[in-house]
Amino acid sequence: MVAATGRPVVGVDHDPDVIARVERRLKGQDLDATGEPASCALTTDITALAHVGVVVEAVTDDLAAKRDVLRRLRQVCPPDTAFVTTASSLPLFPLATASGCPDRIAGLRLLRPPATGRRAEVVRTSLTSDEAVEVAERLATAIGLESVVLGHHASDSAARLVHPYLNRAAAMVAEGFASPRDIDTAMRLGCGLPSGPLELIDELGVDEVHSCLQSHWNRTGDEAFRPVPLLTSMLRRGTLGRKTGQGFHGYDEQGLPSEQSPVEQGRVDSPSPGRRIRHVGVYGSGTMARGIAEVCATSGLRVTLVARSTDKAQSTAMAIEASLVKAVRRGRITPTGKEEAVAALAAVDDVSALADCDLVIEAVAEDLDIKRGVFAQLGAVRRPGAILATTTSSLSVAACTAPAGCPGETLGLHFFNPAPVMKLVELVRTPDTADDVMDAGRAFCAGLGKVSVTCPDRAGFIVNRLLFPYLTDAVRLLDDPAVDVGALDTAVERGFGYPMGPFTLLDAIGLDVSLAILERLHAEFPGAGCEPPAVLRELVGGGYLGRKAGRGLRRA
Template sequence: MKTRGTDVQDIVGPGRAVGIVGLGTVGEALLSMVAATGCPVVGVDNDPDVIARVEQRLKRNDTGETGESVSWTLSTDITALADVGVVVEAVAEDPGAKRDVLRRLRQACPPDTAIVTTASSLPLFPLSTAAGRPDRIAGLRLLRPPAIGRRAEVVRTSLTSDETADLAERLATAIGLECVVLGHRASGFAARLVHLYLNRAAAMVAEGFASPRDVDTAMRLGCGLPSGPLELIDELGVDEVHSRLESHWKRTGEEAFRPVPLLTSMLRRGTWGRKTGQGFHHYDDQSLPGERTPDERRRPDSPSSGEPVRQVGVFGSGTMARGIAEVCALSGLRTTLVARSTDKARSAAAAIEASLVKAVRRGRITPAQKKDALAALATVDDVSALSGCDLVIEAVAEDLQIKRGVFARLGEVCRPGAILATTTSSLSVAACTAPAGRPGETLGLHFFNPAPVMKLVELVRTPDTAAHVTAAGRAFCAGLGKVPVACQDRAGFIVNRLLFPYLNDALRLTDDAALDVVALDSAVERGFGYPMGPFTLLDAIGLDVSLAILERLHAEFPEAGCAPPAVLRELVGAGHLGRKAGRGLRRA
């Protein structure tokens, strides 16, 4: 059976190696992918410290897919590439640096050597002429560092020979990449959007709003992203992210692109992410670029000092209230749902039972678990039924005055020491809960919809929330099988505060005549591995819902780029609300 290693050797020619110039995040990942096939590979970098670090990691993983020892050579001397069949240039995304390396490759490599450049944002034609062999150069466009199964685009100029383009595509496929079309303009727009999002995430950590671990967990679980923003910065390299942001900032003058001071200080300290072993997270020296982040994210939380929650109350009867009550009852907690009327209480009970029946049919729970959950659940219309609860969760409409009215009543009927929580997604937790008169015993528990399915809960602490209340809230969420992430009481919390400025940035791009909405969505999905592009996601959320959230965020953070653009207001005014209306930013 033919192995990928045999394929690579066939591509480069008998007895010849693949060369990699520049062993940063992208270069080292490519080198390890080629080495894993068993084909000889030569890596070159002008920094001896980089050579030493890469060599250390390769020695720990020096058996390829063929089961034989991998043949690799590392050097600071570009003449080590004197007999390679293909050389991949992977130096920093700087036109001067790339042109210099390509000129040197022209002198160091045989005339028949094919050259592949990883330039992703730079035009390929000027680079091909610098190489002096425009027919023998192709591009490999990557928006994330390469790894098995990730997507890349082979790019050619009008002068690239068919043989060279075919060789580049065969090599990419043989080492495990999937070749797709990303497009230069769409890729540029996609990188711009994502880098702005990364800069905001770094700012969130810098201001102490949430920890890197909680920010990353929130965005992975809340938005279904393959990695959190700080993990992505570490993966791309703090130096590369800083360079891209600074380049955009100097070219456009837009302050949103100015690298946050935290990134600048990390750059100066040399904590550049995975390639240096330390960035926003710590990385074992054995981990290679392109591999998943070490499971710091699964590290258990410190033991809780809060009192255990045994009896839960849910105030509300809508979708979110029913979902939370269902999850609590399934977890074995005595659960009381309070609705505004007897009819609403009965409807809530029927809806929860129907949901449990569906869960049994889908194999998510057993009939016995359904029976026990229904036995643990009571649905009533009398708020005094919450008097003995350890924790009461308000889940009514996202309206400040309605929520304040609920908490005024809860403050009267709930026992001393009971924890009172709001499920608000965009309002101030302190403002919602203040009428209860128990500032130390209140917090936010923002469940994501549908509550029985989504794992994430944003645990929001106000300046007055007692430490034992936060600890009890964290333990309660964990007991439900949820993953709590802690943050301060500011509009949008973690997910919405990062997601909606990103979506707003995408909407602003519609002013650019070069933008293709479909192509941008595709580039974000294919290049970064996101489940949806920004315009598809806006349609899924609802343009009216997005407009309302952006307005709230803009009121809280006037300088944060959340002012809704005219195009969004006009679309909503015209009834283009997204998927639910059958028309939005894209055709349904």
């Protein structure tokens, strides 16, 4: 980043392989803003820094390692050189005093590796000179970083929160639950994250993530921080992520995503299905049912929606038409497309109208008994070969669909709300789901313009199984009196680039909804960190349900 500004820069690392790797990358991007070759010298010799004006120390976040490097730098560099340390989880004051020149040391706190437009905090101690702070600020601005205020405790809490989430994602890969690509896609599209958890591990470096987890595990004994064996084996093999060209994904010489990783090779994405889906049935009249019916109708499919009464059917059809009118105003569909979608949709109150559907999607309340009752009806009216799907987000697909009596022709289609807008669908396979049914489900999602990710029939699927332990960890952090709800939300949003901090997200989901999902996940995975915290139960019991109630973990 410094070289790209045209400023001369010297890069030092003890590992010749690192030097060679950086040299190869620079060859592909060695022009500065003026189009001239950037002056960048790379070496393993620290004395090459004997004449520089500022040094950015960016070794691993280990107190002993950083102290050693800073002491050596003080001996090598001129007496007026400013030192900028990238320590993110370490206190700055002991680092500064150990260096022997605390007045010349400022911090540049980054929770993710630097890139243009990302945020960083310039940090000082009581001993840091104004000149050193000014140098750090000018440097950050020059290379395209945005200066923010996070605070050491909030930054540390954000890292302590995100790293167990990364660890769980790695465990999900290790157990063969889902592919790295599907996990990352699910979390990016399902939660609006800038990168998936495995992409983030690759970006941070497997070695850095492993070191951080190990440090927290040694200090706390909390099993959530214990590095999963897969990370340890990757560390030993030297597959450290983007910087080595291979991690959970593959990367080219510039560190950009390239070929599939070995885990993903041989994967077939969209086989041509033997089953064609032209007529879709939707059972339900709530928000999700209406959204699914709308997206199917606007994709050129014939849609029959069944509600529990004539009045409900009529009001549902009117609500879908009103939504289509808004879609026209927003430019998502054309007026002609809206008219065609309205003509393709029939809303009725008779389940027998679903008898000639190719696919019927159940979208009723998230209650096992209610869903089983619906599938008993669907099993009685479906034509031979028709596929039945449930939109459950946390219940067993097999348990919901069993009363239909056609286990090989059932699957889960977990759409995300609002269905017309959200791109992700979790495609859930039970032990009995036939291959051609999965193929048809994948092709159906693609035809709607959706991105499907595949996973087995386990509570929470991909997104909720990773998201809710993370949110639970956030609530548990409140046991620490130094943790501030607003500050932690801000650190996660600004430091990691997440669209919402954990507490804002919990309020948006609803604390009651979150509690119900956690209870189901805890029943399925009793040791996986999903046990609902007592404070969450107390808040729900007191009517603090989040944004919809005007009060939750944060004031509305």
